[in-house]
Amino acid sequence: MPFELWPRARAPVGAKETLVHADALYNLARYLTRDPNDAEDLxxxxxxRALRAWGQLERDTNVKAWLFRILRNAFISRYRQETRRPALELYDTTEQAPEGAADDGSASTPGGAEPEQMRRLVSSDIEAALRTLSEDARTAILLDLEGFTESEVALIVGCAVGTVKSRLNRARAALRLKLADYGT
Known part of the structure; x- marks a missing residue:
């Protein structure tokens, strides 16, 4: 990531080790914000926030889960601030391609696509399916993909483990339906 976290100040002992989680945090932030610049800011x-609260961190705390919880809370705070501000309407002045027209001259069906094009199609379908999930469900799925246990996800999002299990179950079922064409 292109930003420097502690350019002038000396980081607290142990705080620099948290940088190993920057990519994972960025991945979740990217899905939450849907914008690379906003994700970097988040x-x-x-x-x-972690640096300010470093002194309050208890000895045996899971630092990765702690960072993810901070990220989630920061995202929620930003979201609430943005909903209080009046939104400016942005108008798209570009022309849309006619329906069914391929913009790069390649085959319009997945069967005729090259492997890289196929990966992009699948990736965009997965992202579109993830966007249809609620914020809570998407967050639970992404944290699960990061390797967090259900109890760690519950700690990060601030709910009961049973709620996390329910969200994961419903989100997985929804993704299975939306991505059924890719199944065996």
């Missing part, structure tokens, strides 16, 4: 804010 990760930066997460580390700023």
């Amino acid at each position: 990760v930066q804010e997460t580390y700023e």
Whole structure:
């Protein structure tokens, strides 16, 4: 990531080891914000908050889960601030391609696509399916993909383990339906 977290100040002992989680935090922030620049800002804010609260961190705390919880709370705070501000309407002045027209001259069906094009199609379908999930369900799925246990996810999102299990079950079922064409 292109930003420097502690350019002038000396980081607290042990705080620099939290940087190993920057990519994972960025991945979640990217899915939450849907914008690379906003995701970088959110990760930066997460580390700023973590640095301020470093002295309050208990000895045996799972630092990765702690950072993810800070990121989630920062995202929620930003979201609430943005909903209080009046939104400016942005107008798209570009022309849309006619329906069914391929913009790069390649085959319009997945069967005729090259492997890289196929990966992009599948990736965009997965991202579109993830976007249809609620924020809570998407967060639970992404944290699960990061390797967190259900109890760690519950700690990060601030709910009961049973709620996490339920969210994961419903989200997985929804993704299975939306991505059924890719199944065996």
